[in-house]
Amino acid sequence: MATKRKVNNLLALAVLSVIIEGPMHRYEIASKLRERGKDRDMAIKWGSLYTVVQNMEKAGFLEAVGSERDGARPERVIYRITDAGRAEMSDWTRELIASPEAEFPHFTAGLSVIGALPPDEVIELLGTRIAALEQIIAASDAELAALRAGALPRLFVIEAEYGVAMLEAEAAWARSWRDELVAGTFPDLEFWRRMHAEGIDPGAIVDMVERGTAPE
Structure with a gap:
């Protein structure tokens, strides 16, 4: 605590x-x-x-x-x-x-309500995010390289190293999930598409999930 x-x-x-x-x-x-x-x-x-x-x-x-x-x-x-x-x-x-402490990134908040968007749009949005992350990672790597070239002890850039590692992990996860969506291997993809194609009421979806009767 x-x-x-x-x-x-x-x-x-x-x-x-x-x-x-x-x-x-x-x-x-x-x-x-x-x-x-x-x-x-x-x-x-x-x-x-x-x-x-x-x-x-x-x-x-x-x-x-x-x-x-x-x-x-x-x-x-x-x-x-x-x-x-x-x-x-x-x-x-x-x-x-x-001591790990719960943090609430904006990306996590968006993922928690991702069903509000159709999967094809999510594929596009993930692509935009991945491209932005790649640019940030490249800039951060260049900054780290410049700091190291100036003989700055690693001790004083360790938080920057961690930041890049977290960005790389996020980008890798986003790519992996986007690949699942593009390939059609994400297990809930067809139900997700139906939700939007048929305009299924969110309340009905919650009810189906709670009763264990959500369509395949």
Whole structure:
């Protein structure tokens, strides 16, 4: 079971991951997060940064150690990580790595109601998705190759490797299912076609399935 955290926004973990390098103000934190592409690794809402940093200070994970002013700009508070913040970062990372948690990708949501579309249209849509995934994978592979060429340790791109692996797995599954549909070997294909050809009411289909009387 996931730990109930004092600040449970993943942006807080991202903040800890950069501020552990040394004291900095919020603008520096945001700059480093963008520079390192953290918004590709987790859902970051930049407008929440001010509130998240405030909450982290209240929780004892950060502490203000001074401020600075650059010309006419507002004064910027400088924060540093506390021992409690270091402990929180380590504990949270352990949980994220060791404990699987249910996630709800948009693709899964679409698949859960895929019967609303006729199979021939789904074949076309899967082809579009596969082509898009292939482009994303190619771009990600090129980016990884560039990072490796710059002698960046693998440790610091491991999340990108995982991301590519997940994309490749999704593309492989989508190709496999599309091939089944095209070849006509998907076991429910004819019933699926009839649903749309005959305009069978969805309520009637659910009733048939529940009674175990769905047509072959």
